[in-house]
Amino acid sequence: AQRVTQPEKLLSVFKGAPVELKCNYSYSGSPELFWYVQYSRQRLQLLLRHISRESIKGFTADLNKGETSFHLKKPFAQEEDSAMYYCALGTSGSRLTFGEGTQLTVNP
Amino acid sequence: DVKVTQSSRYLVKRTGEKVFLECVQDMDHENMFWYRQDPGLGLRLIYFSYDVKMKEKGDIPEGYSVSREKKERFSLILESASTNQTSMYLCASSLSPGTGIRQFFGPGTRLTVL
Numbered sequence: 001a002q003r004v005t006q007p008e009k010l011l012s013v014f015k016g017a018p019v020e021l022k023c024n025y026s027y028s029g030s031p032e033l034f035w036y037v038q039y040s041r042q043r044l045q046l047l048l049r050h051i052s053r054e055s056i057k058g059f060t061a062d063l064n065k066g067e068t069s070f071h072l073k074k075p076f077a078q079e080e081d082s083a084m085y086y087c088a089l090g091t092s093g094s095r096l097t098f099g100e101g102t103q104l105t106v107n108p
Numbered sequence: 109d110v111k112v113t114q115s116s117r118y119l120v121k122r123t124g125e126k127v128f129l130e131c132v133q134d135m136d137h138e139n140m141f142w143y144r145q146d147p148g149l150g151l152r153l154i155y156f157s158y159d160v161k162m163k164e165k166g167d168i169p170e171g172y173s174v175s176r177e178k179k180e181r182f183s184l185i186l187e188s189a190s191t192n193q194t195s196m197y198l199c200a201s202s203l204s205p206g207t208g209i210r211q212f213f214g215p216g217t218r219l220t221v222l
Contacts, residue, residue, distance in 0.1 A: 044151075094158075094202055
């Protein structure tokens with residue numbers, strides 16, 4: 001069965017510091033990985049997906065199939081990055097399996 | 109952009125009541141999903157639908173049912189609400205078919221069962 005694990009429930013960093021949100025998955029098939037973000041009082045939205053290999057708002061994520069990880073990174077955190085971040089695994093039939101979420105706080 | 113709307117932002121119901129949560133999307137998406145969002149548990153899939161009158165159980169379907177009579181509308185039904193169903197409920201939609209497809213979310217309905 002597929003599973004997504006985000007080991008950190010809370011993560012706090014200072015503005016300008018690097019940030020890494022960890023995500024590990026288990027899935028026997030070929031994975032599709034995503035990061036979704038929910039800012040305060042806003043709806044959940046897609047941040048990035050591994051298939052696009054893009055950088056959004058300075059965030060990047062690399063799929064490491066050997067370590068079954070898809071960690072989200074940003075070299076210099078900003079206060080507006082404070083949000084809840086969810087890693088998600090796409091499996092059969094367009095459904096997603098989400099991790100538990102990591103609440104990121106960027107302090108001034 | 110895709111617009112997914114949910115009928116209520118906040119809802120308070122009593123134990124044993126039948127509860128309807130409505131979701132409407134305006135982009136002709138085939139797939140629609142219902143999740144519940146709980147702190148520390150993330151999003152868990154309750155039910156989803158690939159087409160009109162079609163439904164599939166997700167990971168936590170017990171105590172819930174769904175209805176999809178029209179393509180744009182997907183309803184979540186709590187047949188007899190219980191206090192452990194107090195949660196934030198999120199609806200989402202996406203194009204079909206296949207994986208790698210972005211899901212668009214509604215604003216959520218915060219349901220409290222007393």
